[in-house]
Amino acid sequence: MDRQLYAVQGVEKILSPALLFFRELIEKNLARMLEIAGSPERLCPHVKTHKCPEIVKLAWSRGIRQHKCATLAEAVMLAEAGASNVLIAYPIVGPNCLRLAEIVARFPQTKFAVIADHPLAVEALSSAMSQARLSVDVLVDLDVGQHRTGVPPGEAAVALYEKISHLPGLRPGGLHAYDGHNQQADLDERRRAVDSIVRELTKLLEQLHQRRLPVPRIVVGGTPTFTSWAAQHLPGLQCSPGTCVLHDANYARRFPDLGFVPAALVLTRVVSRPSADRLTLDLGYKAVCADPPAGQRCVFPDLPEARQVLHNEEHLVLETPLARRFQPGDTLMAIPAHVCPTCAMYDFAWVVEQGRISSRWPITARGRLT
Numbered sequence: 214m215d216r217q218l219y220a221v222q223g224v225e226k227i228l229s230p231a232l233l234f235f236r237e238l239i240e241k242n243l244a245r246m247l248e249i250a251g252s253p254e255r256l257c258p259h260v261k262t263h264k265c266p267e268i269v270k271l272a273w274s275r276g277i278r279q280h281k282c283a284t285l286a287e288a289v290m291l292a293e294a295g296a297s298n299v300l301i302a303y304p305i306v307g308p309n310c311l312r313l314a315e316i317v318a319r320f321p322q323t324k325f326a327v328i329a330d331h332p333l334a335v336e337a338l339s340s341a342m343s344q345a346r347l348s349v350d351v352l353v354d355l356d357v358g359q360h361r362t363g364v365p366p367g368e369a370a371v372a373l374y375e376k377i378s379h380l381p382g383l384r385p386g387g388l389h390a391y392d393g394h395n396q397q398a399d400l401d402e403r404r405r406a407v408d409s410i411v412r413e414l415t416k417l418l419e420q421l422h423q424r425r426l427p428v429p430r431i432v433v434g435g436t437p438t439f440t441s442w443a444a445q446h447l448p449g450l451q452c453s454p455g456t457c458v459l460h461d462a463n464y465a466r467r468f469p470d471l472g473f474v475p476a477a478l479v480l481t482r483v484v485s486r487p488s489a490d491r492l493t494l495d496l497g498y499k500a501v502c503a504d505p506p507a508g509q510r511c512v513f514p515d516l517p518e519a520r521q522v523l524h525n526e527e528h529l530v531l532e533t534p535l536a537r538r539f540q541p542g543d544t545l546m547a548i549p550a551h552v553c554p555t556c557a558m559y560d561f562a563w564v565v566e567q568g569r570i571s572s573r574w575p576i577t578a579r580g581r582l583t
C-alpha cells in the first residue's frame with residue numbers, strides 16, 4: 214500500500230467523516246480502462262459506483278460516450294451531464310415504465326436503452342413507450358451464470374429478441390451479459406470462464422442472424438473479468454466495468470492483475486481512545502459500507518495491522534498497539550472495502566488534486582428519483 218498516494222494537506226477544516234476523490238488517481242484508472250478496452254467505443258462504464266456527473270465529464274473528455282446505470286436517478290444524472298447513450302441495465306417494471314417514458318421525452322438529445330428478460334416486461338414497456346409516441350432500445354438480458362436476472366442464451370432469448378423486434382415503441386438493441394459470479398482469483402480461470410460464455414454468445418448470435426435480427430451491440434461484464442472480455446472479438450462488444458473507476462480495497466486485494474488503484478477514500482477522525490490499545494473512529498456503517506465480512510470494512514494505509522473489532526452505526530473501534538500514538542481529533546484515511554455503496558452515503562466528495570483539497574463534486578444520483 215503506497216501511503217504517499219493518499220497524503221493530503223489542508224484537511225483540518227474538513228468535517229468528518231468525509232468522502233475524498235483523488236482526481237489524478239481517477240484519471241489514471243480511466244486511462245487504464247481505455248488501455249484495456251483498446252478504444253472508447255468498446256466501453257460502456259457503469260456509473261453506479263460514483264453517481265457523479267463530474268466523473269461522467271472526465272470520461273467524456275476521453276471520448277467515452279456510452280454509459281451504463283442501474284437506477285432512473287442515475288439515468289437522469291447522465292442525461293443532464295450530456296451523455297449521448299444511456300443504458301439502464303436494470304429491469305423496468307410497473308410504474309417505472311411510465312417514468313422511463315417521461316425521461317426519454319425529457320431528454321431528446323440522449324439515446325436511451327434498457328434491458329429486459331421477460332415477455333410481460335417488454336409488453337409493458339412497449340405499451341408505455343408507444344402511448345407516449347416514443348421508442349427505446351431493448352437489450353435482451355442473458356443469464357450467463359449468476360442466476361440473478363436474465364434468460365439463458367438459447368431459444369427463450371431468441372424468442373424474446375424476436376418479440377422485441379415486433380413490438381411498437383421498442384427497437385432490438387442487442388444483448389446484455391453480466392457475469393458478476395466470475396470472481397475467480399486466478400486470471401486464467403476468469404479467462405476460461407469468459408471463453409465459455411463467448412461460445413454460447415456466438416451460437417446465439419448465429420441464431421439471431423439466421424432470423425435477420427440486427428444485434429448492434431453486446432454489453433458485457435464488470436471489473437473482475439474486464440481484461441478477459443476486452444480480449445474477445447465479438448462484433449459490437451462493449452465492456453461495462455464500474456467499480457474500477459474509483460476502485461476499492463476488496464478488488465485491489467483480490468484482483469491485483471487488473472492494474473487499478475483505489476481513488477476514493479473516507480477521511481475519519483479519532484473520537485475516543487477508550488483503552489490503551491483501542492481507537493474509536495467516526496466511521497460507522499453509515500459512513501463506510503458494511504459489506505461482509507465484519508472486521509474488514511476498510512483498509513487504513515497508516516494502520517494496516519489494526520483489527521476492526523466493533524462496527525456500529527456511527528462508530529468503528531480499532532484495536533492496535535499503536536493506539537497510544539493517537540489523540541482525539543487525529544485524522545486517518547480509510548480505503549473502503551466496497552466503494553459503490555460507500556459513495557452513495559455522501560452528498561458530495563471533496564476532490565484532492567496534487568495533494569490538496571481543490572473543490573467538491575456532488576454525488577448527484579445518490580438518491581432515488583425525485
Ligand SMILES: Cc1ncc(COP(=O)(O)O)c(C=O)c1O
Nearest residue numbers: 259302391435436453454455456
Ligand atoms: C449489471 C452490472 N453491470 C456492470 C457492473 C459493474 O461491475 P463491477 O462493479 O465489478 O465493475 C455491475 C455491478 O454490480 C452490474 O450489476
